Amino acid sequence: MDENKPKAKAFSPKRMGRLLLEIVTILLFLLFMFPFGMVVLNSAKTSREIIFNAIALPSDWGQLFTNISLIFNNPTVDYLGAFLDSALISFFSLIVICLFSSMCAWVLVRNNTTWSKVLFMAFVSAMVIPFQVLMYPLVRWMWVVGEALHVRLLGTIPGIVFAYLGFGSPLSIFVFHGFIKNIPYELEEAATIDGCSRGRTFFEIVFPLLQPIIVTVLILNGIWIWNDYLLPLLVLGSNGIVQTIPIAVTAFAGAYLKQWDLILTSTLIAMLPVIILYLFLQRYIIKGMLEGSIK
């Protein structure tokens, strides 16, 4: 199309404006990516190289793998263990949050009673409470309950998964609630007439319809749980048996003060899985984050 137009058009104010905008965007983009570039660059250096010149290219990129193996074989911080624990905690928390919140939201939508309204309001208003008010009493309470029932809640994966269910369900119920409201009730009625029990109606008719919103709930909670620091710190402790990635990174930075080669490599390893996942699921992640924010 453009070739057919006169050549002088190439320098019209409109095209110049567009070119200018493109340049501004590229510059901003590079500025946003700059920190990542610096992390990769300096993860491939020795501590001395960084002190000598932090902005130079690394002399030997092989140092990157040396640093990574130094992290994974570190005697003070069990990085691989923290990685596995983080994955397990995120995985189980997401399953329970998704399953139980959708069940709860469905019952709250389909029963128009005072109780369901009160419960829903309680979940929604609890979202205002900052974690700082709850964190110390929570640890105390989990300890008391654990002692009374002879179960270990503090320092264990089931304990923290339970806590994540409690903290994650208000927002998740809210998001599911909004979605289920728009599913026509006739579908469920038809199933009931066909002799399907209430419980089966949910799992066989409603739950499969929730798929798009489940993706949203998984992403909203997944980003939060994977990066969360304070709750794991309080429930698991800073040097307990079960660790998460953010705790391991702080432990590393605490133990190797200003040894940027190791600290940066450890942040690189912490970021990598999230960024790789993002490259594959980009469309869903952006859509999910948006739905979570607007509701």
Place this chain on the structure above:
Amino acid sequence: MKQSRAVNILFVAPCVFAFIMVIIIPFFFGIYFSMTDWNGVSNSVHFVGFKNFKNLFSSPDFLYSFLITVAYSLINIVFVNVVSFILALLVTGKSRLRNFYRAGFFVPYLIGGIVLGYIWQFILNSILVAIGKSLSFEILQTSFLSRPNTVIWTMAAVNTWQYAGYIMLIYVASIQSIPSSLMEAADVDGANYFTRVFRILIPMMANAFTISLFLTLTTSFKQFDMNLTLTNGGPATRFLDSPVKASQLLAMNIFNTATANRMAEAQAKAVVLFVVLVIISLFQVSVNKKKEVEM
């Protein structure tokens, strides 16, 4: 009917149980502990009324954290929203790479506050200083984090880097929901780009602005992770004739108070934070109500 009632209770139970155990009970304990002399170690806890709260408002350390958090939140709101609005304009333009840019600007949001705090500590303390030395720029040669009067601004800038891509998504969705015929008609009528943005786009995006402003306000007030790993409260400065930490925001003040075993005092500070957040969200609800009436 009886069966359906059992299903209802069974379906709601897991979330309600976790919610009560993790949020409701610790919340009331938290309010109670704020009026005691709880120190987290001793088992004897005495009720002291509002004494902790009275002490807070004569403690320079708390007043400073409170004021600096308000200042940080205001700076942050302006930074984040201006930058994300500009980003939204750029990625909804005619550029062929707009989806690529949009995806890139969102990446920092995926990195948790802990990890990005270390990355930016390195950028600000090592990279910028190195650049300043090699170009002999006077201002860059001492880190922005070591100066009490620049540290809050620097934190807001780092937070903008993390958060702008997320808020950008809200603005992008809002821009895309405006019929393009409106902008085109104005273009035909001879309105230039800036007139179109200020006269058409911005007034039509009022809803997105309120969502984003309140979102940035509440997250700024709760800021902790990045504060911990970027500055850890430092550098030292003076306020009302006593030494305080220049960048110790409210959430970190609570954390440090509790770490020093002054649990009841920390709890009282947390309750103040809670009250502030309640006021903000009541304000938000009333703004939204007003808008509904206008529409």
